[in-house]
Amino acid sequence: MSQADARDALIRRLRLAYSGELAAAVAYAGHWRTLRDPDQRANVQRIRAEELAHRARVGEMLAELGARPHRLRDALMALVGLAIAISCFVGGWTVPMVGAGRIERVNIREYEDAARRAVAAGLPEYAEEFLHMAEVEWDHERYFHDLVRARPGWLARRADWPDPLPREEIRASFHRDLPHALTPPRAPALAPA
Ligand SMILES: [Fe+2]
Ligand SMILES: [Fe+2]
16 A cells, blocks of 8 residues: 555544544543443543544544545534433443443444554654553543442443453554554764764
């Protein structure tokens, strides 16, 4: 794949992420309102704010790359988020928690993928930020997963899903795949006086 193709692939990935973060933020706006536990409400509000921060940064990156979000997809994903938000009011406690955890698990992989695509596109300066976003998604997954695991009853037990790889693997696997991607260029040797 040429660097130009890799850049196009990165832009496509960023457009998806940009709209996906909106769907998540709208869904969480409904989700936190259905929760009774003050800690859970505060945590889902915090997670929602982190999704909006991701969206803002991804939007800036698109602009830096001379691209724009896909407005129709953005509107559709807002509707998807709204449908999820409404379903939280009828889905009880467990179903929205499981849905959130499973979606967060996918998001980890998506930002890991964006980090690799950034390197392929000759934009390694973005890779570090994507790895950090993947770590934040990992933390979100862990939050929902821990809540579901601690929930008594057959529904939470039946709906459990596999853990993602350990958090450290996000960076470790990146460095294994692309050992020199984030190595700063060596300073030029001083010319002899
Ligand atoms: Fe996010
Ligand atoms: Fe997230």
